[in-house]
Amino acid sequence: QVQLVQSGAEVKKPGASMKVSCRASGYNFIGFYIHWVRQAPGQGLEWMGWINPNKGGTKYAQKFQGRVTMTRDTSIRTAYMELNRLRSDDTAVYYCAIDSSGGPQGWLDPWGQGTLVIVSS
C-alpha cells in the first residue's frame, strides 16, 4: 500500500539545523509531488512547501524562504526537508504528505506519521 515513513524525533538547540526524511513506498515515487506541513503543539496545520520528486523543483511558503530546503533522492525513494537557524517556535510535528492529484495543488493523501522536533536550549 502507499506509505510514507518519516525519521524519528529530534531535539535541537536554537540556531541549529534539522533534516527530516520521508521514505515512500507502494507507488511511483517520481509521479507525485510531496508536501511538507507542520503543526506546533496544540495548534493548527501550517503548509511549508512542496517538492517535485521527478525533477527536484520546489516551492516554499514565503515564511520559510531562505531557511528551508526540500530535496529528494530518487534512488532510495526518499524526500527530505531541512530547516535552518532553528528557533523555539519551530517546535512542532513535521509531516510529509503525497499530493494525490498528480500536480502540486491537490489534496494530501496519505500523510507520513509525523516527526516531532523540539527546539530547546
Added chain:
Amino acid sequence: DIQMTQSPSSVSASVGDRVTITCRASQTISNSLHWYQQKPGKAPNLLIYAASSLPNGVPSRFSGSGSGTDFTLTISSLQPDDFATYYCQQTNSTPQTFGRGTTVDIK
C-alpha cells in the same frame, strides 16, 4: 495569503446528530478546497477533496459542498469514531492555507 475562516471552532454533539462545519475563503478558490480529519497524536486523514468528492474508504455519512468562497462539511449521523478535529485546506494559490480547525467532542 488566502485566509480560511472555519466555524465553529468547536461543537459538542451526540451520536446520531447531524453536524455541519463551514469554511469561508477570503477570496474565491473555485473548488480547490479539501477537508481532513485528525485525531489526537495522529496525522490528518483526507476526508473530502475538491470540495465534494469522497475518497475511497471514507464513509458516506461525510459530504462536502460549496464553491467559490463558501464551503460546508456535513456529517449526517455522527458516529463514535467521528469525534476528532476537522480542518479545511485551500490549494488554489500559494501559500496553501488551512482553517484553524473545528473540534467535534461528545456532548
